[in-house]
Amino acid sequence: MDEHPTQAAGYVLGATDLEHQRLMLQGRILRPATERFLRLSGLTPGMSVLDLGSGMGDVSLLAAEIVGPRGRVLGVDRDPVATEKARGRARSEGFGTGLGFEVAELDEFDTAERFDAVVGRYVLLYQKDPADLLRRFTRFLRPGGILMFHEVDFTGHNPSWPPSPLWDACNQLLSDVYLATGTPPDFGRRLNRTFLDAGLPAPGVVCEALVATGPHSPLVPWLAYTLRSVAPVLAQAGLSLPEGLTADDTLPQRLAEAVWEQGSQVLGALQYGAWTRVP
Numbered sequence: 001m002d003e004h005p006t007q008a009a010g011y012v013l014g015a016t017d018l019e020h021q022r023l024m025l026q027g028r029i030l031r032p033a034t035e036r037f038l039r040l041s042g043l044t045p046g047m048s049v050l051d052l053g054s055g056m057g058d059v060s061l062l063a064a065e066i067v068g069p070r071g072r073v074l075g076v077d078r079d080p081v082a083t084e085k086a087r088g089r090a091r092s093e094g095f096g097t098g099l100g101f102e103v104a105e106l107d108e109f110d111t112a113e114r115f116d117a118v119v120g121r122y123v124l125l126y127q128k129d130p131a132d133l134l135r136r137f138t139r140f141l142r143p144g145g146i147l148m149f150h151e152v153d154f155t156g157h158n159p160s161w162p163p164s165p166l167w168d169a170c171n172q173l174l175s176d177v178y179l180a181t182g183t184p185p186d187f188g189r190r191l192n193r194t195f196l197d198a199g200l201p202a203p204g205v206v207c208e209a210l211v212a213t214g215p216h217s218p219l220v221p222w223l224a225y226t227l228r229s230v231a232p233v234l235a236q237a238g239l240s241l242p243e244g245l246t247a248d249d250t251l252p253q254r255l256a257e258a259v260w261e262q263g264s265q266v267l268g269a270l271q272y273g274a275w276t277r278v279p
């Protein structure tokens, strides 16, 4: 499997068509948690929102629903193809000029606009200095503005019971490949420290997890597709899929069988929401 240029630049998931589809699957799985976190943070109709690392636009679309027609949402991402697809989704879902997307490196993004909220999902963990990024983006907030980030921790060991060795090994492998590329797979539990390091008030933090209990759980294809997206990086990191597995269309089915033949219950990654208001 070829490495995508963004993977060569250190972004472990790359920017292939497959990764874009994976992001939309992930968006459907995470939507209820992200919506809860956005509402807990205080997002309400009429607000303006800046979404960092907007990808295929899932968080921006959700925020646009919450802030409604009087609100405004701008998503920012470095991936021009995903951003164009996000624009297409916004159009086909009937959003007008209140929802826009811009291609930019977060370190280079600039605007004279001031927002009521800066939000992001699964983006801080990929930054060299997440606290510095938060500090930088507080300057685009109005006084009293909201920062809300949804991040993840998938370092839980042996998440299946009865144990499914194949599932547990794949889960561990994902954690290992993130560590090997300098991306903390436990970033969710670092949110409080990151906000404090950015000079922000201590955030409210909540944590929840999805649990897979049947053959139709989306957690199985989610892990399979994530492993497919990181596959080009595995060999460079000296890692490989467990014996008998290949990073192709057979992976979701093989993982599903490994889980369901034991009747396992699987604990998914921990989902953290953290939010605060600037003075």
Ligand SMILES: C[S@@+](CC[C@H](N)C(=O)[O-])C[C@H]1O[C@@H](n2cnc3c(N)ncnc32)[C@H](O)[C@@H]1O
Pocket (backbone or CB within 6 Å): 011, 013, 023, 027, 052, 053, 054, 055, 056, 057, 058, 059, 076, 077, 078, 079, 082, 104, 105, 106, 107, 120, 121, 122, 123, 126, 127
């Ligand atoms: C895991 S995806 C999450 C996408 C989206 N937030 C979601 O939850 O569906 C991370 C996104 O952040 C973007 N990204 C990461 N670091 C970035 C940076 N420094 N500048 C711009 N985009 C970045 C990637 O291109 C990717 O689209």
